[in-house]
Amino acid sequence: MERELTNFIRALRMADVRVSTAETLDAMNTLELVGYRDREFLKHSLSLVLPKTADEKETFDRCFDEFFTFEELSGERDSTEADTQGEAGEDADGEGGEGSGGQRPPGEPASGRKKKSKAKKPNNLYEEEPEEDLGPGEMSEASGALSQLLMSNSKVDLTVAMAKAGEAIGVRDIKIFTQKGLYTRRIMDEMGLADLNQEISTLREAPSVPSRRLGQELKRRRDWLREQVRDYVERQFLLNADVSGRKLREELLRKVKLSNVEHRNFRLIQEMVFKMAKKLTTMHSRRKKVFKKGALNVPRTLRHNMSYDGAIFDLHWKSVKIDRPKVFAICDVSGSVATYARFMLMFLYSLDEVMPKVRSFAFSSDLAEVTDLFNRNKIEDAIAKVLRDYAGGSTDYGQAFKDFRKLCMDDVDNRTTIIILGDARNNYGEANAEILKEMYDRSKRVIWLNPESRVSWNTGDSEMRKYGAYSHQVDECNSLMHLERVVGNLLKQTT
């Protein structure tokens, strides 16, 4: 079972739950304390030890359900199935006698019998011989290891055996779903399928009724086990292969151009943006504490100098936090750049924990402040609204800068960082670069992010050269990776 636990932890790690070695040890101790007979109890207990955030708990619940499922081998199900089988047998008997071995009347043609039995039990395709009706009654003892396990009705032991077999043949290496059949077969073999088959066929030939009854029962349980193993392999596939596939996909998505991201991947990208934002948040929340030495902290100084007989020579200062700088984000949301703007805004607003106050502006021809939208709505809704209201219309940077000057040039001061996201394609309109110069002079930094690749800057109607001159930093920014780097740098400088 310990092996199974470490495998489970491995699956958790694959699913992005961080589990340290110390926590693994805790989980072992917990397991020892609670045992694994009560599934819910175990789940609750482990969910206290392993996942450490609310999000991780959700992932944990899903993983646990997938990992530790095992269909009930309950008496109820057994009896109903036995009933239907019994009935089938009876009917067949009434219609002309059906059964194995000597009970069959010799005159009956074999083909007709087969047809009939198939019609009766379409599910049992691999069943070659029809079941004889032995009725309920005592069964003889099973002799083989696997058959004893099957008859013992202990699903926990069976799970353990199955997991062991899976471990032995390396089921976790499964990579593509077409391998499922292969691995199922291998696990069954490992668990001792050959012996079991042997035993079943011997039992079925056996003269005594209890033995034959056992043979039937074992056969039924073998089929049931096969299904369980198939499910198990399926889960292993989902837990291992699928997740690594996802990792691969995420890795690719980080590098792909944002405008090429297919719509179906939007959700995933969004998740990734939040994840990256979270990473940056934890990295920078530590650095937030920048203290400035200010006035003398009298009580503290006195207290600390008491031990020096009241002679005040170890001075303590009041620490003052530098107040937060401001970030203005100006985004071109016209058709070609809209996708980038979407992710950029998403990124900035996901960082609100460490990010200084962000004010955002959107434009295609006219510029307007959209900060309020973000404050009142969820990020996704706000972005959708911005794109709906401000996209469309041909791009006019000159007009947008004019609007910006009118709107809030006064708010730009030497603690302000201005980020402009746009391709600088001005449709041959007036560039109004002097306004950008004014912004450049007044602010701490102007960062221009251009989603086009560097080669195509300054071609056609692009005004990148003019605008670039009045920016402290010009960057190409068209993938999540770029975005992460830019925002990371931004945080380093602003906080």
Add this chain to the structure above:
Amino acid sequence: MADVNAIAASVESLKQHFEQHNYICSDQIATAVYLAFHLNKPILIEGPPGVGKTELAKTTAEMFALPMIRLQCYEGLDEAKAIYEWKYGKQLLYTQVLKEALDEVLDGAKGFTQSVKRLHEFGDIFFSEEFLEPRPLMKALQEDDGCVLLIDEIDKSDHEFESMLLEILSDFQISIPEIGTIKANKEPPMVFLTSNNTREISDALKRRCLHLYIPFPDIDLEQRIIHARVPEVPEELRRQMVEFIHELRGLDLKKVPAISETIDWARTLLLLHTESLEPKLVKDTLNVILKFQEDIENVEAELTSITNKIRK
């Protein structure tokens, strides 16, 4: 003193005892206390404000009949306020009083080296436990029969303080440079930490704790909680109230009402001798459950539709 081990024998018994102390808890919560008790691990409790995080620690202390020591965290909390401080006043006073005694000690000593040598013979009297002022964390370690230590709103404290906690949380001991290591007495304290998630708690701290997330309860559980806390509220009103609150939690509000607000509301309605939720009455008492004017305005707009839905 209550038989601690008997109470903590199983999750079921814990649940029952919690219920006797008017704290209705889910399996998850009872399991957390069970594990914390048997594995001697601190519990880090997270969840939205007002779901009974602090209450859980208080009730546990009550249930086990242990003293509770509470440390409220805030920005700037440091070890002088959390662990220990030297009694500087007492030290100063004693040195003054003992000046003459010192003279005697030093009597006849020749030269600086000899005097210092004599002083050394007396050891570090002024830095012994006599002069140590224990603060909550150290007090908790010194309790003989164990206690419940509640470190409230750990997310409000600084990172440095968090790191300082690591020693006490994993080994139940504190190192003081002048004295050495102080270990917990026989029974280590049961430690509860609560956090409102205003910032991420560091992984190092999380690793040392069990992590319990208390979400808002479902309708059934919340009704039972109200029943336990405000038993006088008639059943029909209770159902309507809880359903109303759950509707509110589905809305887009700045601060959604928590259990504590539901309880306050129940008391308010009781005071007003209410039988069932009338839109007018709800409108008048909205300020009990909603704490932002903006939220109140938003809810007022949809009030009739919600009350109709609840009264069916």
